[in-house]
Amino acid sequence: xxxxxxxxxxxxxxxxxxxxxxxxxxxxxxxxxxxxxxxxxxxxxxxxxxxxxxxxxxxxxxxxxxxxxxxxxxxxxxxxxxxxxxxxxxxxxxxxxxxxxxxxxxxxxxxxxxxxxxxxxxxxxxxxxxxxxxxxxxxxxxxxxxxxxxxxxxxxxxxxxxxxxxxxxxxxxxxxxxxxxxxxxxxxxxxxxxxxxxxxxxxxxxxxxxxxxxxxxxxxxxxxxxxxxxxxxxxxxxxxxxxxxxxxxxxxxxxxxxxxxxxxxxxxxxxxxxxxxxxxxxxxxxxxxxxxxxxxxxxxxxxxxxxxxxxxxxxxxxxxx
Amino acid sequence: xxxxxxxxxxxxxxxxxxxxxxxxxxxxxxxxxxxxxxxxxxxxxxxxxxxxxxxxxxxxxxxxxxxxxxxxxxxxxxxxxxxxxxxxxxxxxxxxxxxxxxxxxxxxxxxxxxxxxxxxxxxxxxxxxxxxxxxxxxxxxxxxxxxxxxxxxxxxxxxxxxxxxxxxxxxxxxxxxxxxxxxxxxxxxxxxxxxxxxxxxxxxxxxxxxxxxxxxxxxxxxxxxxxxxxxxxxxxxxxxxxxxxxxxxxxxxxxxxxxxxxxxxxxxxxxxxxxxxxxxxxxxxxxxxxxxxxxxxxxxxxxxxxxxxxxxxxxxxxxxxxxxxxxxxxxxxx
Numbered sequence: 342x343x344x345x346x347x348x349x350x351x352x353x354x355x356x357x358x359x360x361x362x363x364x365x366x367x368x369x370x371x372x373x374x375x376x377x378x379x380x381x382x383x384x385x386x387x388x389x390x391x392x393x394x395x396x397x398x399x400x401x402x403x404x405x406x407x408x409x410x411x412x413x414x415x416x417x418x419x420x421x422x423x424x425x426x427x428x429x430x431x432x433x434x435x436x437x438x439x440x441x442x443x444x445x446x447x448x449x450x451x452x453x454x455x456x457x458x459x460x461x462x463x464x465x466x467x468x469x470x471x472x473x474x475x476x477x478x479x480x481x482x483x484x485x486x487x488x489x490x491x492x493x494x495x496x497x498x499x500x501x502x503x504x505x506x507x508x509x510x511x512x513x514x515x516x517x518x519x520x521x522x523x524x525x526x527x528x529x530x531x532x533x534x535x536x537x538x539x540x541x542x543x544x545x546x547x548x549x550x551x552x553x554x555x556x557x558x559x560x561x562x563x564x565x566x567x568x569x570x571x572x573x574x575x576x577x578x579x580x581x582x583x584x585x586x587x588x589x590x591x592x593x594x595x596x597x598x599x600x601x602x603x604x605x606x607x608x609x610x611x612x613x614x615x616x617x618x619x620x621x622x623x624x625x626x627x628x629x630x631x632x633x634x635x636x637x638x639x640x641x642x643x644x645x646x647x648x649x650x651x652x653x654x655x656x657x658x659x660x661x662x
Numbered sequence: 663x664x665x666x667x668x669x670x671x672x673x674x675x676x677x678x679x680x681x682x683x684x685x686x687x688x689x690x691x692x693x694x695x696x697x698x699x700x701x702x703x704x705x706x707x708x709x710x711x712x713x714x715x716x717x718x719x720x721x722x723x724x725x726x727x728x729x730x731x732x733x734x735x736x737x738x739x740x741x742x743x744x745x746x747x748x749x750x751x752x753x754x755x756x757x758x759x760x761x762x763x764x765x766x767x768x769x770x771x772x773x774x775x776x777x778x779x780x781x782x783x784x785x786x787x788x789x790x791x792x793x794x795x796x797x798x799x800x801x802x803x804x805x806x807x808x809x810x811x812x813x814x815x816x817x818x819x820x821x822x823x824x825x826x827x828x829x830x831x832x833x834x835x836x837x838x839x840x841x842x843x844x845x846x847x848x849x850x851x852x853x854x855x856x857x858x859x860x861x862x863x864x865x866x867x868x869x870x871x872x873x874x875x876x877x878x879x880x881x882x883x884x885x886x887x888x889x890x891x892x893x894x895x896x897x898x899x900x901x902x903x904x905x906x907x908x909x910x911x912x913x914x915x916x917x918x919x920x921x922x923x924x925x926x927x928x929x930x931x932x933x934x935x936x937x938x939x940x941x942x943x944x945x946x947x948x949x950x951x952x953x954x955x956x957x958x959x960x961x962x963x964x965x966x967x968x969x970x971x972x973x974x975x976x977x978x979x980x981x982x983x984x985x986x987x988x989x990x991x992x993x994x995x996x
Contacts, residue, residue, distance in 0.1 A: 398861050405860045433858075454922030455711075521742035525700075525729060606739060607729045616732070617925045620703070620831070622854055 371438065378437035381429040389430035395422025404430055436625040445629040461614065465633060468599055468610035471527060475534025475602070476595045480588065483542030490543060491550020492576055501544065508540035513601040525606040533605060537598035538591055545587050553579045582653040589645050596638050696725035697885070697892055700736035700748040703924050704848075705931075705938040706772030706877045707749040711923045712916050713903050724895035730923075740765070746885040747893075751804055752876040752959060753966035755985060760976035765880040768990045769897045770946040770959065772877050776869035777937030779852040780809055781837060782844040784861030789816045792865070795843035798826040798836045802975040804875045805830070805846025807966065811874060812866040834858040849934045850926075872939070873956030874965075876949070886987070897943070898994040904942045907935070943995040950988035959986060 347358070354362070377384050388410040393399030396413045405413075410427060417424050431437075436444075448461045459467065490497040512533050519529030553576060561575040577584075603612035611630055618626040650656075701707045710728060713719060719726045729736075729745060740748040741763035748765070750758065755765055780799075786792065789812055799806045810820060828836050833847040834855040844865060847855055856862050868875055879897075886893055907916040914928070921931035941949065955961040963982045971979050 398863075403857065403860055409860060454925070455715075455919070458922070517738050517742070520735075520739055520744060525731075525739045525744045604732065604735070606735060607731055608735075614925075617703075621850060621924075621926050621930070622857075 374438055377435070378431065385429035385431055387430045387432060388427040390425060390427045392423075392426035394425035395420070396425050399425055404433060433622055434624050436628060440625040441628045441632070444623075444625040445632060448626065448629055448633075464609070464611050464614055465637065468603065468612070468634075469637070471530050471602060471610065472534060472592075472595055472599055474527075475531045475598075476538060476592055478531065479535045479538040479542055479591075479595070483539045484546055484584070484588075487543045487546025488550050488572065488576060488580070490547040491553075492572065497547060501547065504540050504543050508544065512537035512598060513604075516601075516605040520606050527609075529605045530602040530609075533602035534595050534598050537602075538595045541594060542587075542591050545591065546584065549580050549583045549587055550576065552583065582649070582656050585645075585649050585652065589642060589649070592645070593638060593642065596634070599634070696727040697747065697889065697896065698727050698729060698745040699879070699896075700729050700731050700739055700745045702731050702733040702736050702749065704733070704749070704877065705777070705920065705934045706940060708920045708923050709771065709903050709907060709916075709940065710749075712906055712919050713899050715919050716906075718899045718902055719896070722895045722899050724892045726896060740882070743882070747879055747881040749877065749879055752878055752963045753804060753807065753970065755878060755880045756963060756967055756970060756980050756982070757802070757975055759985060760970070760978065760980055764883055765985065766883050766886055766987045767878040767880045767959070767985055768886065768893060768987050769879050769900060769943070770876055770941045770949055770991070771879060771900070772938045772940045773873055773949075774804075774848070774868035774875040774877070775872060775937055775939040776867045777849040777852070777934065778804055778808055778846075778868040778875055779848070779864040780805065780812065780844055780846045780866040781833075781852055781855050781862050782865040783837065783840070783842075783859060784863075786843055786865065787863075789813060789818065789865050792843055793818065793822050796824045796826050796841065797844045797846070798828040798833065798842045799846035800830045801825070801827045802970065802973055803830065805848065806973070807969050808866065808868060808871070808874060809846055810969070811871055815871075837862060849937055850930075853933070867937070869937070871956060873949070873958075873962050876959055876962055878959075880985075890990075894990050894993060897990045901943050901994070901996070904940045907940060943991055946991050947988070947995040950986065950991055952983075 346352070386407060387404040388407055390399050390401060390403045390405060390410075393401065393403075395417050399405070399413070405427070407429070410425065414424055453460055486500065490500055515533065515536055516529065519532040523529045523532055557575060557579055558571070561571055566575065599610075600612050600615070603610045604616070608616070611634060615627055615630045618624075618630070699710075701710055714728055729739070731739060733750075736745075736748050737750060737754060737758050739745050741758055741761060743763070748758075749771065752767060755767055759765055780789075780797070782791065786795075797809060799809055806825075809823075809825075813820060813822065826836075826842055828845070830847050830851055833845040833851055835858070836842060837845045837855045838858045845855055852864070856864070881893060906912045907920075917928045917931050917935065920935075921928040924931070949957070949959050951958055952960045954964075956965070960982060963985065967980050967982055970976055
């Protein structure tokens with residue numbers, strides 16, 4: 342009994358279905374957000390005061406709980422003073438989609454207020470450089486070490502217990518230490534990304550290497566391959582597609598450490614923008630900045646996925662989004 | 663073959679990276695090395711931005727590099743010896759010093775004049791109303807001191823309220839949650855808390871006790887000893903800054919520069935300035951005279967030291983006199 346249709350388990354999807362569902366995965370949350378923002382009867386627990394009327398502590402632009410507002414209207418009516426005016430509103434931390442879209446656009450088009458301050462795209466570029474160097478340094482150590490650990494059991498035993506222990510230590514906790522050693526600019530930020538990525542990387546790459554078909558190794562050794570030759574000619578090519586996929590996942594991992602990394606030392610990059618705007622409750626700009634990070638991360642990932650299909654055309658197209 | 667080339671290229675890139683970072687990080691100890699000063703988001707310190715953008719340090723013949731931080735990150739960088747000076751409250755200079763990074767306060771920037779507050783929920787009208795209720799402050803920081811000092815003046819005991827420890831940045835949400843009757847925070851956070859809970863009002867502000875919280879520029883003792891002449895020039899620039907901010911003719915431009923540094927509209931920033939009393943060097947000179955009580959930086963720091971020891975912020979009382987050097991302010995004051 343073969344199942345078909347969308348409810349079938351692990352059934353292959355047609356190209357059209359994939360596209361529609363893919364778009365839907367973005368459109369559905371957006372619709373929900375629009376509903377909450379634009380339909381006052383859905384949520385809107387507060388009232389945005391436009392005219393304080395006779396209420397002494399109201400100010401234009403203040404958000405008041407609907408119950409409090411109703412009480413004050415009643416009180417003013419009884420005392421015969423001017424009634425406060427207002428419209429239903431959401432809390433300040435949930436701006437409407439069009440406000441975020443506006444903030445997104447103006448973020449790139451407004452020049453920085455301050456002389457010598459970076460433009461938003463310069464801040465983003467700076468953040469991307471931090472990620473790049475952090476991930477590069479981590480990979481230069483992590484990938485070779487992972488491959489060696491996955492190939493030689495003795496090496497694995499020597500490294501992995503300590504790495505297992507170390508990967509549970511929270512990277513952000515090394516912030517002050519990184520500043521003390523590496524200064525206040527980009528050094529400690531890159532170090533946090535390295536600490537956050539490296540230890541996972543060694544373990545994941547080692548695991549991937551262990552998945553390599555043992556008969557390949559035996560065949561190669563029968564022909565007299567040992568050591569570096571065996572690693573470079575058999576092991577590395579054998580795991581390359583899976584290694585590429587691991588690196589994609591790990592790069593996403595590195596991105597998640599960006600915000601903690603940039604809080605260390607001098608304020609810089611996109612994180613400075615986010616924390617500063619959050620402090621003054623400009624949440625539309627905060628969401629816009631978070632969106633930018635998400636879009637850049639997703640963009641790079643899609644690019645790498647496309648590149649992966651070109652690099653390893655012999656792989657089945659499974660698990661490729 | 664391919665891998666060999668790749669690894670070679672990567673090693674070369676990596677070597678280049680290491681060399682450049684070594685060059686950048688190297689401490690060339692020449693007199694040309696700019697003085698590194700950490701500053702953060704507080705009106706009395708953002709004021710330096712005016713001097714930075716007007717090139718007044720260059721005119722004074724001193725090379726400085728101001729580094730912008732989050733407040734706590736700036737203290738960390740100073741404690742790690744990565745910057746020569748930092749802008750802090752006089753109490754936090756003692757805390758950093760007790761932790762091993764001794765510093766010397768060479769000038770005052772301002773005292774808090776209303777920007778630090780204890781904000782009560784609607785219906786709480788005075789400190790007396792807090793009796794038997796919960797109050798959130800960040801333990802060991804200035805609002806904690808402000809609250810205890812206010813309770814004492816109101817004839818109440820510390821045990822009359824239950825203190826809840828929370829992060830200053832999160833106070834608006836803490837107050838809105840209704841779990842506590844009042845919170846302690848400084849601007850702009852205090853203002854956000856008042857906005858978040860309509861009807862909330864300040865029960866006590868630093869304007870009720872001027873001098874409880876002084877803000878200073880504090881310097882690494884070694885840097886001060888080696889480059890006293892340069893620090894003297896830095897201090898001398900301050901009067902120009904205060905004059906530019908307080909002169910009605912130039913104030914709009916000054917506020918524009920400061921607001922741009924922290925990313926808010928200028929109108930918002932004018933309000934934060936109101937709660938900060940900038941001190942000219944002549945005013946600072948009067949405060950840097952040994953005396954008891956809040957009128958003197960010595961007295962105020964002594965009170966902060968007693969508070970810190972009593973509340974376990976650190977164990978050993980600090981020698982307050984060794985933390986203050988009025989000579990540069992005295993020499994520059996007109």
